[in-house]
Amino acid sequence: MSERRLSSITADVLPAIARGAAILGTGGGGDPYIGRLLAAEAIRQHGPIPLVDPQDLPDDAVVLPVALMGAPTVMVEKVPTVDQLSSAILALARYLGVTPTHVACIEVGGANSTIPMVAAAQLGLPLVDGDGMGRAFPEIQMVMPTLSGISCTPMSFADEKGNVGVVDTIDNTWAERLTRPVAVQMGSSMIVSNYAMTGAQVRESFIPHTLSLSHELGSLVEDARASLSDPVAAVVQRLGGAELLSGKVVDVSRRTVAGFARGEARIEGLDADLGHELVLGFQNEHLLATRNGTPIVSTPDLIMVLDSETGEPITTETLRYGQRVRVISCPSDERWHTEDGIALVGPRYFGYDVDPVRSPVTATAG
Amino acid sequence: MSERRLSSITADVLPAIARGAAILGTGGGGDPYIGRLLAAEAIRQHGPIPLVDPQDLPDDAVVLPVALMGAPTVMVEKVPTVDQLSSAILALARYLGVTPTHVACIEVGGANSTIPMVAAAQLGLPLVDGDGMGRAFPEIQMVMPTLSGISCTPMSFADEKGNVGVVDTIDNTWAERLTRPVAVQMGSSMIVSNYAMTGAQVRESFIPHTLSLSHELGSLVEDARASLSDPVAAVVQRLGGAELLSGKVVDVSRRTVAGFARGEARIEGLDADLGHELVLGFQNEHLLATRNGTPIVSTPDLIMVLDSETGEPITTETLRYGQRVRVISCPSDERWHTEDGIALVGPRYFGYDVDPVRSPVTATAG
Numbered sequence: 241m242s243e244r245r246l247s248s249i250t251a252d253v254l255p256a257i258a259r260g261a262a263i264l265g266t267g268g269g270g271d272p273y274i275g276r277l278l279a280a281e282a283i284r285q286h287g288p289i290p291l292v293d294p295q296d297l298p299d300d301a302v303v304l305p306v307a308l309m310g311a312p313t314v315m316v317e318k319v320p321t322v323d324q325l326s327s328a329i330l331a332l333a334r335y336l337g338v339t340p341t342h343v344a345c346i347e348v349g350g351a352n353s354t355i356p357m358v359a360a361a362q363l364g365l366p367l368v369d370g371d372g373m374g375r376a377f378p379e380i381q382m383v384m385p386t387l388s389g390i391s392c393t394p395m396s397f398a399d400e401k402g403n404v405g406v407v408d409t410i411d412n413t414w415a416e417r418l419t420r421p422v423a424v425q426m427g428s429s430m431i432v433s434n435y436a437m438t439g440a441q442v443r444e445s446f447i448p449h450t451l452s453l454s455h456e457l458g459s460l461v462e463d464a465r466a467s468l469s470d471p472v473a474a475v476v477q478r479l480g481g482a483e484l485l486s487g488k489v490v491d492v493s494r495r496t497v498a499g500f501a502r503g504e505a506r507i508e509g510l511d512a513d514l515g516h517e518l519v520l521g522f523q524n525e526h527l528l529a530t531r532n533g534t535p536i537v538s539t540p541d542l543i544m545v546l547d548s549e550t551g552e553p554i555t556t557e558t559l560r561y562g563q564r565v566r567v568i569s570c571p572s573d574e575r576w577h578t579e580d581g582i583a584l585v586g587p588r589y590f591g592y593d594v595d596p597v598r599s600p601v602t603a604t605a606g
Numbered sequence: 607m608s609e610r611r612l613s614s615i616t617a618d619v620l621p622a623i624a625r626g627a628a629i630l631g632t633g634g635g636g637d638p639y640i641g642r643l644l645a646a647e648a649i650r651q652h653g654p655i656p657l658v659d660p661q662d663l664p665d666d667a668v669v670l671p672v673a674l675m676g677a678p679t680v681m682v683e684k685v686p687t688v689d690q691l692s693s694a695i696l697a698l699a700r701y702l703g704v705t706p707t708h709v710a711c712i713e714v715g716g717a718n719s720t721i722p723m724v725a726a727a728q729l730g731l732p733l734v735d736g737d738g739m740g741r742a743f744p745e746i747q748m749v750m751p752t753l754s755g756i757s758c759t760p761m762s763f764a765d766e767k768g769n770v771g772v773v774d775t776i777d778n779t780w781a782e783r784l785t786r787p788v789a790v791q792m793g794s795s796m797i798v799s800n801y802a803m804t805g806a807q808v809r810e811s812f813i814p815h816t817l818s819l820s821h822e823l824g825s826l827v828e829d830a831r832a833s834l835s836d837p838v839a840a841v842v843q844r845l846g847g848a849e850l851l852s853g854k855v856v857d858v859s860r861r862t863v864a865g866f867a868r869g870e871a872r873i874e875g876l877d878a879d880l881g882h883e884l885v886l887g888f889q890n891e892h893l894l895a896t897r898n899g900t901p902i903v904s905t906p907d908l909i910m911v912l913d914s915e916t917g918e919p920i921t922t923e924t925l926r927y928g929q930r931v932r933v934i935s936c937p938s939d940e941r942w943h944t945e946d947g948i949a950l951v952g953p954r955y956f957g958y959d960v961d962p963v964r965s966p967v968t969a970t971a972g
Contacts, residue, residue, distance in 0.1 A: 331774070334701070335700070335701060335772070401776055401780070402775075402776045403773070403774070403775040403776055403780050403784065404773070404774045404775075405771060405772055405773035405774060405775075405784065406701070406771055406772045407769070407770070407771035408697070408769070408770045408771060409768075409769040409770075409771075410767055410768045410769055414767070414769050417791050418769065418771065418788050418791050418792070421787030421788065421790070421791060422784050422787065422788065424787070425783050425784050425787060426784070
């Protein structure tokens with residue numbers, strides 16, 4: 241498989257990265273449009289952002305990931321500020337007594353791939369080409385570094401008003417327990433910096449090259465549209481996954497509870513070959529696809545909803561009645577399918593009483 | 607008025623201080639028995655704790671108060687650990703980049719007067735003779751330093767498991783908003799260190815000598831019992847207050863909500879001279895005494911419930927049906943009666959739609 245690696249993020253690759261990241265974000269990670277606007281402005285002010293392959297990180301690099309934590313439903317109206325991003329990173333650096341050398345993304349997703357760009361640009365630091373999940377997940381302990389025994393904390397948080405804080409907990413689940421209600425108080429959305437890592441730890445525990453992959457996926461969609469071919473098929477082929485349903489959203493129940501956007505979407509099939517109906521369960525991200533009560537794909541594999549015609553990814557907070565969509569899936573990083581991985585992000589953790597179901601696969605391109 | 611100042615806390619003065627502090631704690635500040643046991647053990651291990659008059663503090667002293675935050679109903683079963691106390695102080699010192707020189711009490715109250723002793727003993731630091739309220743109040747912004755414009759934050763918190771954190775907020779109300787749900791997650795009780803102050807700031811904003819006063823009140827109760835005179839009358843006289851009712855607790859409704867012990871106690875008078883009934887409203891502390899629907903004393907003045915015979919203070923979480931009690935009141939520090947003081951701790955803040963009502967006064971002793 242030929243991969244195209246980016247060496248820096250410029251204004252012209254930004255739309256493709258944002259789109260591709262929102263595809264890999266499986267419905268979560270926040271609105272790609274807002275994150276893209278913030279990143280475009282940051283690049284305009286500070287110039288292109290150097291992108292570093294994890295393999296090229298010095299062992300002792302000080303890598304501080306930054307992300308938006310909370311309900312993406314809220315983030316659409318409550319846009320993070322540039323100061324909020326750097327104050328989260330600087331609060332963590334202050335507590336740790338370190339000077340950061342690199343910024344990183346903890347997940348791929350609409351906003352959570354672009355927000356770290358803004359912070360990197362403002363702080364004048366390069367960004368790591370990779371992330372801690374290879375997709376998006378709703379809770380902060382749900383990252384590959386947890387499987388490597390890397391602590392989430394000290395973890396900082398910041399709101400747009402100037403409030404910041406740090407927690408230093410005995411395990412990553414306690415970090416989630418103590419910061420989720422803070423996120424709720426901060427208006428169900430805040431900026432966090434956690435999983436401070438050395439370069440060596442990033443190499444061991446990150447999913448590499450996911451920003452380059454996002455760029456590639458976003459470009460495939462763009463190219464397919466330009467050549468009047470099928471953008472969704474191009475994405476499915478590149479990811480080695482499958483299309484589950486082509487249809488219309490007929491029902492969405494969505495609640496913003498405990499700082500999450502939770503709910504269920506019902507999609508009626510318009511293409512008899514693929515089946516008649518699909519129900520998607522989500523908590524920020526799509527977690528389970530069922531057909532006639534039978535699970536057909538579940539977390540940790542990726543379930544994505546794209547616009548039928550344009551291939552544009554649709555995040556869970558923007559799903560609505562009448563949308564023509566295609567539901568696709570693809571395998572997650574294999575490390576998520578280990579026993580520890582399933583315990584952390586398998587369907588049962590989210591309250592779905594089913595065994596994990598893997599995505600159908602096709603041969604990958606290239 | 608002749609005051610007896612203590613210069614150190616030894617094992618033999620501890621019971622009187624704990625009792626007197628629980629009297630001034632107006633029902634809050636946590637169980638005096640548990641705090642006293644912890645302090646006694648700390649003194650046994652580390653020796654007497656030097657007590658410093660605020661007037662004698664160097665201007666640049668680094669004073670870190672420490673306190674228990676949460677519902678006193680919970681603290682009875684969930685005793686803080688010695689490590690928890692010092693880790694809260696050390697987390698704050700680390701974030702501030704300072705070395706503490708003194709420990710202080712943020713309020714007077716059963717546990718919150720004795721817990722700082724434990725921390726001072728373990729860290730080998732002297733304790734300030736004074737506190738930030740001259741009584742106890744339930745929320746963290748409700749201290750005299752707030753009226754002097756001193757920031758509550760950076761503020762640290764710690765649980766008994768080893769989880770710690772710091773918040774650094776734009777005002778003291780945000781500190782309360784962000785840390786209260788953390789206290790709930792930590793089991794409705796945690797140790798905090800906040801209002802880091804210089805010696806000069808302590809002199810300006812503390813209520814001085816409240817540990818010495820606690821010792822004096824506790825000793826008065828002890829002496830009255832020994833001489834078979836009336837301990838409650840001795841306390842009333844020393845505080846220049848009044849007795850509101852002598853009676854029996856006939857009803858207590860108490861809920862532990864949002865990390866507080868909230869409720870109401872109904873006391874039926876046994877002494878016709880003082881009236882037939884009194885209803886006390888509390889949120890950790892007693893805040894309002896009403897008779898036949900008319901408020902007779904309210905916060906910020908002190909409302910205290912003592913055992914009829916022994917004069918022993920009864921905290922709100924141990925109030926129960928059948929107790930023979932005497933309800934007394936006395937004036938608070940005059941600074942609480944300013945416009946800013948009333949806005950911060952007046953009855954309306956607590957949801958009681960009444961103007962503040964001052965305690966009846968009598969001439970003070972000595």
